[in-house]
């Protein structure tokens with residue numbers, strides 16, 4: 598199951614993975630995975646409990662990484678790990694997108710970080726505080742306190758092979 602916290606992102610994933618009926622059958626290494634795409638916060642009680650029960654594996658698709666999205670993700674990760682444990686994070690980019698959105702660690706102002714600026718010192722346009730611009734993967738791993746057993750990988754809108762290789766990582770996890 599792919600779960601997205603952001604509607605635009607989920608719509609785009611549906612366009613890539615399941616053009617017809619909303620469910621995508623993916624054959625990888627002799628196994629067939631049935632993948633549904635769901636959007637919206639998964640943390641609310643009763644919301645998706647039956648879906649949680651059915652799925653073997655979850656990929657949480659993240660586009661933005663502001664404080665609200667990270668809070669939702671943190672809740673969802675906790676919920677899913679209590680249930681199953683097989684969780685991966687797919688960092689979603691639109692085709693050709695070379696930056697990502699995060700919140701200023703001091704004041705929470707939303708800002709964009711270009712890949713080419715990662716590792717440099719940036720200054721928040723709102724509170725003027727300087728901070729090291731983090732790598733997107735390291736940022737989310739640190740913010741959600743995720744161990745190395747949680748796969749974090751990049752997927753690109755419109756690029757089905759990027760989703761396939763990300764799903765392959767999940768299949769490999771299932772086999773362990």
Ligand SMILES: [Zn+2]
Pocket residue numbers: 701702703704705706721722723724725726
């Ligand atoms: Zn700030």
